[in-house]
Amino acid sequence: MSKSELSEKIILEAKNLEAWFGDFQAVKGIDVSYHERTINAIIGPSGCGKSTYLRCLNRIHEEIEGTHVRGQVLLEGQNIYDKKIDVVDVRKRIGMVFQKPNPFPSMSILDNVVIGLRLQGINKRSTLLEVAETCLKKAALWEEVKDKLSSLGTSLSGGQQQRLCIARALAINPPVLLMDEPTSALDPIATAKIEELMNEIKRDYTVIIVTHNMQQAARISDYTSFFVYGKMIEHGLSSDIFTNPKEKQTEDYISGRFG
Amino acid sequence: MSLKIKINYRLFREIKTQLFKLVTILSAIAVILPLLLILKFVFVQGAGSLNLSFFTELPKPVGEVGGGMKHAIIGTIVIVMIGAMIAVPIGITCGIYLSEFSKSKLSKTLKLTVDLMSGIPSIVIGIFAYLIVVVPMKSFSAFAGGVALSIIMLPIIIKTSEEILKLVPNHLREAGLALGLPRWKVILFIILKGSIANLLTGIILAISRAAGETAPLLFTAFGNMYMSYDIKSPMATLPVQIYTYAISPFKDWQRQAWAGAFILMVLILAMNLFARFILTKIKDKKGF
Numbered sequence: 372m373s374k375s376e377l378s379e380k381i382i383l384e385a386k387n388l389e390a391w392f393g394d395f396q397a398v399k400g401i402d403v404s405y406h407e408r409t410i411n412a413i414i415g416p417s418g419c420g421k422s423t424y425l426r427c428l429n430r431i432h433e434e435i436e437g438t439h440v441r442g443q444v445l446l447e448g449q450n451i452y453d454k455k456i457d458v459v460d461v462r463k464r465i466g467m468v469f470q471k472p473n474p475f476p477s478m479s480i481l482d483n484v485v486i487g488l489r490l491q492g493i494n495k496r497s498t499l500l501e502v503a504e505t506c507l508k509k510a511a512l513w514e515e516v517k518d519k520l521s522s523l524g525t526s527l528s529g530g531q532q533q534r535l536c537i538a539r540a541l542a543i544n545p546p547v548l549l550m551d552e553p554t555s556a557l558d559p560i561a562t563a564k565i566e567e568l569m570n571e572i573k574r575d576y577t578v579i580i581v582t583h584n585m586q587q588a589a590r591i592s593d594y595t596s597f598f599v600y601g602k603m604i605e606h607g608l609s610s611d612i613f614t615n616p617k618e619k620q621t622e623d624y625i626s627g628r629f630g
Numbered sequence: 631m632s633l634k635i636k637i638n639y640r641l642f643r644e645i646k647t648q649l650f651k652l653v654t655i656l657s658a659i660a661v662i663l664p665l666l667l668i669l670k671f672v673f674v675q676g677a678g679s680l681n682l683s684f685f686t687e688l689p690k691p692v693g694e695v696g697g698g699m700k701h702a703i704i705g706t707i708v709i710v711m712i713g714a715m716i717a718v719p720i721g722i723t724c725g726i727y728l729s730e731f732s733k734s735k736l737s738k739t740l741k742l743t744v745d746l747m748s749g750i751p752s753i754v755i756g757i758f759a760y761l762i763v764v765v766p767m768k769s770f771s772a773f774a775g776g777v778a779l780s781i782i783m784l785p786i787i788i789k790t791s792e793e794i795l796k797l798v799p800n801h802l803r804e805a806g807l808a809l810g811l812p813r814w815k816v817i818l819f820i821i822l823k824g825s826i827a828n829l830l831t832g833i834i835l836a837i838s839r840a841a842g843e844t845a846p847l848l849f850t851a852f853g854n855m856y857m858s859y860d861i862k863s864p865m866a867t868l869p870v871q872i873y874t875y876a877i878s879p880f881k882d883w884q885r886q887a888w889a890g891a892f893i894l895m896v897l898i899l900a901m902n903l904f905a906r907f908i909l910t911k912i913k914d915k916k917g918f
Contacts, residue, residue, distance in 0.1 A: 434803075460810070463809075469804065540809070545810075
């Protein structure tokens with residue numbers, strides 16, 4: 372997609388964001404802004420802090436004992452680390468899909484999708500079924516599961532489970548969706564399906580995806596950030612990053628000389 | 631020559647392996663055999679007094695033939711239920727605290743307390759319940775017995791529920807939190823709900839352990855010879871009834887004690903098997 376077609380509206384912004392595990396600083400002074408309805412890839416070598424950075428964007432990083440975060444993350448102009456902000460509200464608006472498919476094992480496919488809404492107090496069956504159908508369709512899973520919505524979520528294949536998790540995240544309708552290497556545990560066919568659905572959901576959502584797979588980043592993303600040792604080396608249009616990187620380190624990484 | 635040495639060495643190794651295996655098998659038998667022998671012995675001694683009236687009748691005066699332990703069987707059920715009603719909610723909540731909010735000073739203290747609690751002799755627990763319930767209420771009571779049994783159950787329930795909840799992988803908690811759910815909802819409706827079968831097993835094991843206790847009931851529920859449903863007054867239980875009958879000089883009572891012992895063992899065995907049954911049933915289907 373050329374730059375002119377991309378939205379100019381900024382939805383999420385990190386300002387001098389830093390994160391620690393105890394004394395170890397994993398994320399160092401990240402400044403970046405994300406445009407509405409774009410796919411943003413984060414690439415970089417293992418252990419470069421890209422997952423930790425992503426987990427700061429919905430404040431799930433702080434759930435690990437002994438961690439802390441400094442800096443700001445602005446969601447539509449509002450700092451989610453503000454003392455007055457309820458972390459629960461933040462996560463309702465910034466969804467997350469994890470590396471390993473993690474449907475809730477004791478729940479049916481249907482329950483897995485609507486559990487977020489149900490525990491928010493929405494119990495009307497027709498509403499829940501409607502949401503489940505919409506989200507499973509968005510996650511490109513509806514056709515495969517529509518006849519067995521009451522089977523266990525864990526009875527699905529790995530790739531299906533991951534799409535179920537995407538549907539689960541979409542069910543609470545967050546404007547921003549974070550994805551932490553969502554295809555690294557999947558085979559190429561399952562990966563292709565997820566990449567396809569990402570292109571679809573991009574119409575309604577802003578996606579930020581951490582990936583180990585540079586081809587994937589090049590294929591699906593509008594913007595790409597390159598991280599090394601907790602620092603963002605470069606951020607820009609993916610078409611620029613992958614063809615004409617400004618930084619030497621980026622060029623070395625994407626050409627396979629490093630990382 | 632060298633080949634021959636090799637073969638001998640292999641034979642030697644094989645013998646060592648088999649010897650070790652034999653020792654482990656013998657140890658296993660040494661554990662299983664006493665249980666079977668106890669079951670058989672108790673059955674042989676008690677079978678003569680086992681009949682329908684044992685379950686439906688109350689004790690008869692000394693000298694009269696027959697009579698049963700209906701009051702003690704029901705008493706055991708009542709007192710164990712009182713104990714479970716106290717111990718289960720507290721135990722599960724403590725288990726949640728240890729597994730979900732650990733690392734605080736309080737949780738370390740709680741952990742130590744639980745370990746110490748499971749080591750307290752049951753007679754001491756009986757005396758403790760006597761002091762805090764029987765003395766203020768000025769009467770032995772089924773309620774006091776229930777309190778004593780709840781103290782026996784607590785450490786078992788806390789330990790098992792802590793361990794069961796710790797087995798739930800962390801990424802499921804994160805998945806719940808990432809849906810914008812408050813922590814308490816994630817714990818209650820996702821983590822706890824998914825582990826319910828395992829938690830139930832822990833509870834049944836605790837109950838079956840408490841059901842066989844005699845010492846904590848001696849100074850609390852005390853026992854009687856009549857049918858009673860009043861939890862504010864003394865109530866008979868199988869273990870105490872067995873104890874009373876076994877030390878009596880009457881042959882008939884002693885036989886009944888054996889029968890009671892057999893019923894108690896069967897009850898506890900059945901509860902344990904039932905716990906295993908639900909666990910395997912659930913494990914086959916789903917679970918963390």
